[in-house]
Amino acid sequence: MFSxxxxxxxxxxxACVYVVPKRIAVREFRKSCISLSRKPISKxxxxxxxxxxxxDDGHASARSLWKPLMxxxxxxxCTYVGATLWQYENMRNRAIRMVRKPLxxxxxxxxxxxxxxxxxREINAWWNGLTEGQRLFYPMCFVNCLVFLAWRVPRLQTxxxxxxxxxxxxxxxxxxMLLSTFSHYSLLHLLANMYVLHxxxxxxxxxxxxxxxxxxxxxxxxxxxxxxxxxxxTIASNSLSLGASGAIMAILGYVCTVHPDTQxxxxxxxMYSFSAxxxxxxxxxxxxxxVLMGWKFFDHAAHLGGALFGISWAMWGNExxxxxxxxxxxxxxxxxxxPD
Numbered sequence: 525m526f527s528x529x530x531x532x533x534x535x536x537x538x539a540c541v542y543v544v545p546k547r548i549a550v551r552e553f554r555k556s557c558i559s560l561s562r563k564p565i566s567k568x569x570x571x572x573x574x575x576x577x578x579x580d581d582g583h584a585s586a587r588s589l590w591k592p593l594m595x596x597x598x599x600x601x602c603t604y605v606g607a608t609l610w611q612y613e614n615m616r617n618r619a620i621r622m623v624r625k626p627l628x629x630x631x632x633x634x635x636x637x638x639x640x641x642x643x644x645r646e647i648n649a650w651w652n653g654l655t656e657g658q659r660l661f662y663p664m665c666f667v668n669c670l671v672f673l674a675w676r677v678p679r680l681q682t683x684x685x686x687x688x689x690x691x692x693x694x695x696x697x698x699x700x701m702l703l704s705t706f707s708h709y710s711l712l713h714l715l716a717n718m719y720v721l722h723x724x725x726x727x728x729x730x731x732x733x734x735x736x737x738x739x740x741x742x743x744x745x746x747x748x749x750x751x752x753x754x755x756x757x758t759i760a761s762n763s764l765s766l767g768a769s770g771a772i773m774a775i776l777g778y779v780c781t782v783h784p785d786t787q788x789x790x791x792x793x794x795m796y797s798f799s800a801x802x803x804x805x806x807x808x809x810x811x812x813x814x815v816l817m818g819w820k821f822f823d824h825a826a827h828l829g830g831a832l833f834g835i836s837w838a839m840w841g842n843e844x845x846x847x848x849x850x851x852x853x854x855x856x857x858x859x860x861x862x863p864d
């Protein structure tokens with residue numbers, strides 16, 4: 525998550541004093557005054573950065589954290605319930621199709637549905653060749669790109685700063701915690717985050733399933749934003765934050781904890797490789813140092829919160845939370861009833 529601190533610049537208007545010589549005639553003096561009054565006043569031609577239009581509401585107090593805390597707990601609980609019910613519905617529909625058409629899954633898996641037109645067949649073949657993680661990644665990347673393009677619309681920039689940047693001093697506290705997870709103002713920031721998400725999405729979805737993966741990703745985005753709020757209030761900062769890094773750090777933390785021996789590398793230095801366990805330790809250490817030393821360029825508190833949440837879910841959440849969802853599944857099954 526990218527964090528920057530912007531201050532409102534005050535423009536000083538200097539009045540121009542015109543000195544009239546004594547020899548000038550009264551009529552000419554009046555004409556000169558009338559001509560000066562009819563001239564339009566030129567305004568300073570200065571294009572403000574979109575973040576500079578954000579009002580400085582001062583520093584928030586710890587009391588303002590109650591509402592974001594309740595939103596974090598409620599939203600994370602809703603994502604857990606939603607992911608559980610989504611998985612149940614997918615399994616139910618798959619079972620119904622297998623009963624009604626026993627060999628239909630073979631055709632769908634190896635041949636797919638036949639589309640009309642050359643381009644539709646090409647797109648369908650490409651989509652069927654993707655992994656489950658890649659099929660989930662591309663819609664998420666599309667949403668991030670749409671938000672990135674929305675930043676380029678001047679009329680939308682006020683609303684973008686209000687709803688797509690998380691700030692504990694803002695009048696809108698809760699929804700920006702989620703919406704800022706899909707918000708990128710810099711193209712380099714967007715490309716870097718989407719590259720990392722693409723690299724780890726397939727492995728994470730293969731381990732978690734697409735339903736639990738999406739629930740973990742969305743919950744991590746809100747939890748990392750709340751961690752950022754807590755840190756900013758502690759240090760009395762009113763900086764803005766945006767980006768998917770906090771949620772991506774949770775996925776990275778989960779994968780590196782579940783598969784610690786996986787070898788990772790750097791795109792610009794392919795000759796160097798290191799284990800996933802070493803990578804997550806270094807990342808957590810750097811973000812911890814950034815929080816303690818007050819580094820400002822990145823929102824290290826959000827990174828740290830997301831990484832710790834992903835590690836915690838890999839160690840305890842999947843075992844003691846996700847696998848205990850059977851009562852919820854039974855309750856929903858009783859509501860849905862048996863299929864016709």
